[in-house]
Amino acid sequence: MTPARRKPSSWSSGTRAPEPHPVEATPPMSDFRTIQDAPVAGKRVLVRVDLNVPVEDGRVSDATRIERVVPTIKAIIEKGGKVILLAHFGRPKGVPD
Numbered sequence: 001m002t003p004a005r006r007k008p009s010s011w012s013s014g015t016r017a018p019e020p021h022p023v024e025a026t027p028p029m030s031d032f033r034t035i036q037d038a039p040v041a042g043k044r045v046l047v048r049v050d051l052n053v054p055v056e057d058g059r060v061s062d063a064t065r066i067e068r069v070v071p072t073i074k075a076i077i078e079k080g081g082k083v084i085l086l087a088h089f090g091r092p093k094g095v096p097d
Contacts, residue, residue: 035075035076038079040076040081041079041080042080044081044082044083045081045082045084047072047073047076047083047085048086049065049085049087050087051066051069051085053065053066069085073085
């Protein structure tokens with residue numbers, strides 16, 4: 001025999017649990033705005049980038065993350081914007097990798 005489940009005390013007797021929020025379908029990628037859609041001419045553009053790259057003996061051993069952000073930087077500059085990169089290097093609170 002399974003024990004009866006108790007209602008949380010916040011529910012008044014005779015009421016049902018609240019309905020969950022409906023999950024909306026993810027729009028197709030063509031609906032997302034891109035850097036090509038942004039009017040950046042004459043503006044400063046803050047770009048958050050993840051530049052935590054592996055470093056061995058003081059040298060970057062894999063520059064993939066750096067290389068992947070270059071097209072975005074170039075696109076902003078070509079459209080007349082000024083790029084401000086926002087990044088950090090290493091682990092938060094000084095915790096070593």
